[in-house]
Amino acid sequence: MTRSVAAGTGIRLRYPPLRLAAAVAVALLALVPLGYVVAGVVAAGGVVVDLVWRPRVGELLRNTVVLVALGTAACAAVGTAAAWLVERTDLPARPLWTGLMAAPLAVPAFVNSFGWYSLSSSFAGLGAAVLVTTLSYYPLVYLPVAAVLRGTDPAFEEMSRALGNGPWSTFVRVVLPQLRPALLGGALLVGLHLLAEFGALQSLRFDTFTTAIYDQYQSTFDGTGATALAGVLVLLCLLLLTGELSLAGRARVARLGAGTARRPTRHHLGRATPLAAGGLALLAAAALGVPLACIGYWLATSTSTAFPAGDLIRAAGTSVTLALAGAAVTTALALPVAWLVVRRRGWLSRAVERSTYVGNSLPGIVVALALITVAIRYLPGLYQTTVMLIAAYAVLFMPRAMVSLRASLEQAPPELDDVSRALGVGPAGSLLRVTLPLVARGLGAGSALVFLAVVTELTSTLLLAPIGTRTLATQFWSQSTSIHYGAAAPYALLMILISAPAAYLLTRRSRQEADR
Amino acid sequence: MRHVLRPLIAAAAVFALAACGSSEDPAVTAPPAETTLVLYNAQHEEVGQAWADGFTAKTGIKVELRNGSDFELANQIVAEGAASPADVFITENSPAMSLVSSKDLFAPVDAGTKAQVPPQYSSSKGDWVGVAARATVFVYNTTTVPEAELPASILDLAKPEWKDRFGISPSGADFQAIVSAVYALQGDAAGAAWLQGVKDNAKIYRGNSTIMKAANDGEVPGGVIYHYYWYGDQADGGANSAKTKLHFFGNQDPGAFVSVSGGGVLTSSKHAAQAQQFLAYMTGADGQKLLADSTALEYTVGAGVAANAKLTPLAELGAPTVDLNALNGPKIVAEMQRVGLL
Numbered sequence: 001m002t003r004s005v006a007a008g009t010g011i012r013l014r015y016p017p018l019r020l021a022a023a024v025a026v027a028l029l030a031l032v033p034l035g036y037v038v039a040g041v042v043a044a045g046g047v048v049v050d051l052v053w054r055p056r057v058g059e060l061l062r063n064t065v066v067l068v069a070l071g072t073a074a075c076a077a078v079g080t081a082a083a084w085l086v087e088r089t090d091l092p093a094r095p096l097w098t099g100l101m102a103a104p105l106a107v108p109a110f111v112n113s114f115g116w117y118s119l120s121s122s123f124a125g126l127g128a129a130v131l132v133t134t135l136s137y138y139p140l141v142y143l144p145v146a147a148v149l150r151g152t153d154p155a156f157e158e159m160s161r162a163l164g165n166g167p168w169s170t171f172v173r174v175v176l177p178q179l180r181p182a183l184l185g186g187a188l189l190v191g192l193h194l195l196a197e198f199g200a201l202q203s204l205r206f207d208t209f210t211t212a213i214y215d216q217y218q219s220t221f222d223g224t225g226a227t228a229l230a231g232v233l234v235l236l237c238l239l240l241l242t243g244e245l246s247l248a249g250r251a252r253v254a255r256l257g258a259g260t261a262r263r264p265t266r267h268h269l270g271r272a273t274p275l276a277a278g279g280l281a282l283l284a285a286a287a288l289g290v291p292l293a294c295i296g297y298w299l300a301t302s303t304s305t306a307f308p309a310g311d312l313i314r315a316a317g318t319s320v321t322l323a324l325a326g327a328a329v330t331t332a333l334a335l336p337v338a339w340l341v342v343r344r345r346g347w348l349s350r351a352v353e354r355s356t357y358v359g360n361s362l363p364g365i366v367v368a369l370a371l372i373t374v375a376i377r378y379l380p381g382l383y384q385t386t387v388m389l390i391a392a393y394a395v396l397f398m399p400r401a402m403v404s405l406r407a408s409l410e411q412a413p414p415e416l417d418d419v420s421r422a423l424g425v426g427p428a429g430s431l432l433r434v435t436l437p438l439v440a441r442g443l444g445a446g447s448a449l450v451f452l453a454v455v456t457e458l459t460s461t462l463l464l465a466p467i468g469t470r471t472l473a474t475q476f477w478s479q480s481t482s483i484h485y486g487a488a489a490p491y492a493l494l495m496i497l498i499s500a501p502a503a504y505l506l507t508r509r510s511r512q513e514a515d516r
Numbered sequence: 517m518r519h520v521l522r523p524l525i526a527a528a529a530v531f532a533l534a535a536c537g538s539s540e541d542p543a544v545t546a547p548p549a550e551t552t553l554v555l556y557n558a559q560h561e562e563v564g565q566a567w568a569d570g571f572t573a574k575t576g577i578k579v580e581l582r583n584g585s586d587f588e589l590a591n592q593i594v595a596e597g598a599a600s601p602a603d604v605f606i607t608e609n610s611p612a613m614s615l616v617s618s619k620d621l622f623a624p625v626d627a628g629t630k631a632q633v634p635p636q637y638s639s640s641k642g643d644w645v646g647v648a649a650r651a652t653v654f655v656y657n658t659t660t661v662p663e664a665e666l667p668a669s670i671l672d673l674a675k676p677e678w679k680d681r682f683g684i685s686p687s688g689a690d691f692q693a694i695v696s697a698v699y700a701l702q703g704d705a706a707g708a709a710w711l712q713g714v715k716d717n718a719k720i721y722r723g724n725s726t727i728m729k730a731a732n733d734g735e736v737p738g739g740v741i742y743h744y745y746w747y748g749d750q751a752d753g754g755a756n757s758a759k760t761k762l763h764f765f766g767n768q769d770p771g772a773f774v775s776v777s778g779g780g781v782l783t784s785s786k787h788a789a790q791a792q793q794f795l796a797y798m799t800g801a802d803g804q805k806l807l808a809d810s811t812a813l814e815y816t817v818g819a820g821v822a823a824n825a826k827l828t829p830l831a832e833l834g835a836p837t838v839d840l841n842a843l844n845g846p847k848i849v850a851e852m853q854r855v856g857l858l
Binding site: 051055056120121122158205211214216219220223301302304365369372373383384462463467468484486 | 560731
């Protein structure tokens with residue numbers, strides 16, 4: 001459908017040169033870490049084979065693949081089930097659940113992991129790793145899925161039921177296909193995060209490629225072993241990216257006009273209500289209660305507990321400023337790429353879009369060293385300035401903006417752009433007056449997701465920020481590595497507090513859209 | 517439309533402001549004679565900051581800190597090369613110093629500074645000196661390990677009776693130093709047998725606090741850690757160490773290894789004289805006194821200043837003699853990769 005429209009008009013270039021140039025520039029920035037890894041592997045030569053071909057790497061490969069598979073599946077299942085319960089059933093106190101289900105996004109994954117690990121040292125291994133990462137990342141699936149469930153026309157489901165499908169078969173054959181782009185986008189984000197996850201796994205005695213890369217750097221102080229492992233990690237990332245692509249399908253999900261959809265019907269839970277409410281309460285307690293209780297415990301028992309108001313406010317101010325700038329720049333950079341991949345389908349736009357995901361799947365230290373190496377050689381004037389730090393955030397967190405923008409662009413009918421152009425509005429005018437308002441939700445959601453990620457970013461902030469920069473994440477790290485848990489706790493608490501508005505915004509944005 | 521643009525414009529404005537704020541070089545507003553040193557600090561921030569503040573108070577020379585961990589900042593300095601903005605680098609453990617030293621990025625240390633630190637705590641190349649030290653210890657749960665059963669030597673941990681009964685953090689600098697010492701003292705064949713035994717017996721953790729907490733929880737009876745995690749936790753309320761004690765191997769046992777935190781001046785420093793002055797201050801009586809009085813509970817190494825009174829004195833630890841420049845040598849790393857500890 002979209003394809004025929006694009007081909008049929010014939011009045012415009014397949015790839016508008018300015019937009020293509022912008023998108024390619026963004027992709028090149030995002031590919032800096034990949035280039036660094038490839039250059040490292042090439043420079044190391046034959047040694048890499050010996051470093052990769054050993055039993056330990058087989059073990060890491062198995063662990064990483066299993067964690068990504070189970071963690072992503074668990075996030076998809078938990079996120080979809082929670083979204084369905086909140087949006088499509090007559091569960092009482094819906095506004096409360098809407099807020100609670102998105103709130104874990106405000107809790108940094110490493111704080112969540114500390115909380116669980118504090119309960120017992122036997123909290124370790126694959127099960128612990130899957131549990132903690134699921135509790136931290138299921139909202140990445142929940143939010144887009146809930147938004148779609150809230151917005152879809154119930155007529156499709158009614159038709160399915162009228163044609164004799166049961167409720168379960170209707171869910172699988174009618175609802176699930178509509179959820180597919182949102183679900184896959186969220187699952188892709190979770191998968192990429194799991195490939196690069198370090199903070200949440202460091203105490204859980206479960207080694208993946210990323211934790212092993214940190215160990216290699218820490219112990220050998222020589223990039224070769226780490227680079228060899230990063231090379232394998234890149235291959236896994238490419239596998240994930242092509243996998244998502246082949247699952248995504250090409251079905252059109254855009255519809256013209258928002259006015260015709262009715263409010264979705266709500267399934268009657270009946271006697272299952274306490275079970276459903278209990279399940280969601282358990283989820284919230286596990287994802288929010290445990291880390292918050294841990295922070296409270298530190299504050300209460302540690303002798304180093306202190307609230308240095310000036311330091312806390314300055315660090316919070318810096319974190320908010322950097323996160324806002326990071327969110328704005330990253331989302332702006334993602335826009336031309338998202339537009340290209342949705343509106344001009346083809347191998348080139350696909351390749352450009354897929355390039356922007358790689359940075360998110362590599363360990364923070366690899367991305368930081370790649371940018372250091374490039375900046376000190378080619379852009380010494382920008383080295384360790386805010387500009388460079390924001391560029392690092394963009395490389396690291398572009399997928400969060402990309403997935404959100406892509407989804408909302410796919411829902412916006414391309415015909416509206418055509419109408420605007422046919423009425424004599426230029427390309428820039430169409431972009432500003434038609435496309436951008438249509439993807440406002442995607443811009444907001446993408447920015448909020450990037451904001452949340454920047455608040456907890458550590459490695460790049462330490463190495464690339466202007467000297468003297470102190471954020472909540474760096475001060476939490478500094479205090480906790482000095483074994484001053486009570487002094488670290490207020491920084492963790494503030495990270496959650498400044499993240500809460502962004503998490504709340506994510507639930508509200510989609511609500512307004514649905515209520516329009 | 518407006519509701520889309522407004523937050524974007526606001527964010528762009530904030531971004532621009534932040535960029536302006538950061539590019540405001542103190543040198544522009546201050547008199548040109550004033551120098552500001554850049555310290556790449558991989559030590560605990562409180563230690564690095566205390567030294568910086570003490571030095572500024574004494575000399576008027578400002579010091580700015582970039583904090584990070586040993587491997588992050590050492591690799592960053594190597595990547596920066598001659599263009600590094602850092603004047604001085606201090607670490608938690610010596611292998612990070614060795615990495616920078618191996619790339620010839622450290623300038624020779626002033627003779628006066630070298631004289632303040634005993635030679636066993638400094639680089640034999642003369643390009644960095646010790647600024648602090650930490651001792652390897654065996655932390656054990658007092659209810660699950662009777663004192664009589666404590667290992668007399670770290671070599672005992674490869675014996676069958678210690679199967680699954682202790683934790684190690686093999687990526688830590690101390691563990692590799694211990695492996696180096698075992699190979700040096702026992703020979704390659706016995707060293708390799710011991711390493712395989714430890715690999716089979718040990719529970720693998722990442723980081724010293726994790727091992728100590730596991731021992732405290734009774735998850736594992738004991739483990740190999742640095743002393744200051746235990747003293748630090750005791751001082752912070754003891755939540756993760758109350759049920760444990762420390763056992764010192766002593767007797768020049770490989771397990772009694774003392775790891776050195778180093779400090780050096782970079783060849784790329786544009787304020788070499790002041791940077792050398794700062795290094796002299798950290799290792800001198802004033803700097804070492806600050807360290808002894810701090811809550812970091814690390815050992816002093818310079819100017820004959822005694823360590824914090826809570827600690828067992830360094831001289832009584834019976835540390836083995838280890839060549840600091842040979843730690844994490846390619847052979848040890850290859851051996852650890854061979855048995856699968858890395």
